[in-house]
Amino acid sequence: MLFLTRRRKVQRxxxxxxxxxxxxxxxxxxxxxxxxxxxxxxxxPSLLHGLPLWDLRGLMVAMVVHVGVSEPLFYWAHRLFHKGYLFEHYHSLHHSSKVLQCFTAGFATPLEHLGMCGVMAAPILGATLMGFGSLGLVYGYILFFDFMRCMGHCNVEVFSSRLFESLxxxxxxxxxPSYHSLHHxxxxxxxxxxxxxxDALWGTLNNKSWQLQKDVSSGKNDQVPDFVFLAHVVDVSFSAHSPFLFRSYSSMPYTFKLILLPxxxxxxxxxxVMWAWSKxxxxxxxxxxxxxxxxxxxxxxxxQYFLPFAKDGINDQIELAILRADKMGIKVLSLAALNKNEALNGGGTLFVNKHPNLKVRVVHGNTLTAAVILNEIPANVKEVFMTGATSKLGRAIALYLCRKKIRVMMLTLSTERFLKIQREAAPEHQEYLxxxxxxxxxxxxxxxIVGKWLxxxxxxxxxxxxHFHQFVVPPIxxxxxxxxxxxxxxxxLPKDVQGLSVCEYTLDRGVVHACHxxxxxxxxxxxxxxxxxxxxVDRIDVVWRAALKNGLKPV
Incomplete structure (x- = not known):
């Protein structure tokens, strides 16, 4: 959640x-x-036989064994795995992850995990052999152990520095998380x-630990993005394509999986819930x-974008994002798909007119979308048929093609809207519309050229x-x-892009929608x-040349 994590990232x-x-x-x-x-x-089998659901004495024993056995045992085993052969052939795999995430906590070799099993088992077995074991301790301790490992690798500082200053x-x-990040x-x-x-007892405490924790938790480690692409969810199943739910799934082009049904x-x-209270x-x-x-x-x-009563609420969310970006100092914010719907906010015009002093530049990106579609059309084409012809994109494509003396059949029942577009063309080109x-x-x-669903x-x-060229969402x-x-x-995107890990809807890795x-x-x-x-229309070629100059390539 951006409002919780934006200023608390350890590694940016x-x-x-x-x-x-x-x-x-x-x-x-x-x-x-x-x-x-x-x-x-x-x-x-006798270890589990007759165990009660819970025994408070077992919890006390497990805590003592954890502090007295598990902690020092792990400490010295960990230091051993940082030496020569063991590090080169085993532990270096864990340290090869550039950016920590909860997933990296479990990324290690089988030998390391066997050792970890021993560290985890000591408190449970100790309490059980002393007669104080319980089912609650077996499950509770393992869940606690994995939670703590994931918390240390989450890359978001979850503690306030004031807590450590007070106690x-x-x-x-x-x-x-910042303490463990220093280890990596x-x-x-x-x-x-x-x-x-x-670490303090045996002299391996990093002297930057407390200051880094204070800097990160206070937001001093914050980094403001230069550009934001404001997207939206397509449908219910697609929302499972989010990286915080299935990271591996979101790194591949979206396709519906049977595992999503349950x-x-x-x-x-x-x-x-998100509809009622969303961030x-x-x-x-x-x-x-x-x-x-x-x-x-x-x-x-x-x-939701096609529900009349939802219009104001959606615009409020988009406006809030724009104002937040403006306050943060972001330079460019681009609107995705239906976030710039003409009927919703006039392709972003509503926000620019309402807030004339915006420092952030609001962009719908459709100029490049038009350029991509136009450059897909073979040079020998003399006639095209277009649906959605009077839309924002349809209008621009039609006007551009008629300048090239390509006949454009514009499917529309509104003669008034057609004539309005036709009058924008030069007199010598109007006959091609x-x-x-x-x-x-x-x-x-x-x-x-399909701009309306067929x-x-x-x-x-x-x-x-x-051949059906498309600018309709969802695709036909x-x-x-x-x-x-x-x-x-x-x-x-250019080859020098760094840190990209998510596939945008059904697109391949490293490919983004033209408006993005x-x-x-x-x-x-x-x-x-x-x-x-x-x-x-005069900027279509300008934007296309700029995209190619900056290393972006057509798919």
Whole structure:
């Protein structure tokens, strides 16, 4: 959640696909623990026989054994794994993760996890052998142990420095995410399991520990992004594509998985809660040439944008994100998909007019979207058929093509809207814009530009060999086997992008929607104008050349 974590990140870098792929099987230690536990209790069934649900004496014994045995045992084993052969062949794998996350806590070799099982088992076995064991202790201690490991690796400082200033002895009782991060940044210090006391006793306490914790928890380690892409959730199942739910799943292009079916009711309830009380959350952050780019998500689902009573609430959320970005000092904020819907806010015009003194530049990115679609059209095409022809994108594409003396059949029932667009064209080009009211008019045209959803029945009017270019969300169904279907307008980010770990909807790794790429170009070029409302046709080629110059490539 952005409002909780934005200023408390320990390491500011984003993880990348390489780290996710390397840590893909981070959860194997759970299988190992289950196997070890099952083996122990199979060999010694009396350990579990007759155990009560809870015994407070067992908790006391486990605490003593943890402090007296588990903590020092882990400390010295950990230091041993930082020596020569053991580090090179085993522990270096754990330290190869560039950015800590909860997942990295379980990323280690089987030998290390076997040792960890021994450290975990000592308090449970100690209490059980003394006759004070309980089922609550078995499950509770293991959950506590894994929680503490994940907390130390979460990369978000969860403790306030005021707590340690008021109660200084707590610094030696519980470690913090910033404390453990120093171990990964400067490997020869802060070896403790959960208690810095043992680092202090044996002289391996990093002298930066308390100051770093204070700086991070107070927000001094904050870094303001240069560019923000403000996205939204498409549908209920797609919300499971968020990296904080399934990191590996979100790093691959979105496809519906059967595993999501049991989760669907839970996700639906979360959707209702977020609809009632919602905050913008962070999906990813990456860098291009030193500029920090982030993707924020407004917790609104695609269908909600078409509910008349939801319009004001959605605009309030978008406006809040824009004002927050302005206050933070962000330079460019780009609106995704339905966040810039013409009927919703006039392609962002509503916010610019309402707040004329905005320092953040609001961008809809549709200029580059139009450029991508136009550059996909073969040079030998003389005629196109277009649905959604009077929309913001449809208008710009039609005006651009008529300048190239390409005949554009614009499907629209509104003669008034058609004539308004036609009058924008130069007199010598107006004849190339033609109004049509039925799909039958395109039965001999093999180039369709789709800006309004097509049913399978409507697609039947396209002749065999037709290619469907698209700027409609969601994309149309690939119904015709004798035709080809383009994907939504997108561009591949430059090769020097760092920290990108999320796939944007159904797009491949490193590929973003053209409106996202449009905001990236706006940021990299340092342009100071708002890009809202109607598309400036004269800037289509300017933006396209700027995108190519900055290393973005068409897909």
């Amino acid at each position: 870098e984003g993880i990348d696909y390489e780290q996710i792929d390397k840590e893909w099987d981070w959860d194997h230690f759970l299988i190992l623990q289950a196997f070890v536990g099952a083996t122990v209790f199979f060999l010694f 200084p002895f707590l610094r030696y009782i519980v470690y913090t 940044m400067e490997q020869d210090s802060n070896f403790c399991l959960f208690m810095p006391l043992f 989760l669907w009711p839970c996700i639906f309830i979360v959707m209702l 913008t959350f962070l999906v990813s952050f990456y860098k291009i040439r030193g500029l920090l780019h982030q993707t924020w998500v407004v917790p609104r689902y695609g269908f 033609v109004q049509v009211t039925k799909y039958q008019a395109a039965q001999n045209c093999k180039t369709w 049913t399978p029945r409507e697609q039947r009017w396209a002749p065999p060999g037709t 169904l690939s119904f015709r086997r004798d035709c080809t279907y383009g994907r939504l307008a997108a561009m591949r 790429a449009g905001g990236v170009v706006h940021s990299l070029e340092g342009w100071t104008h708002h890009e809202v409302g109607a598309i400036d």
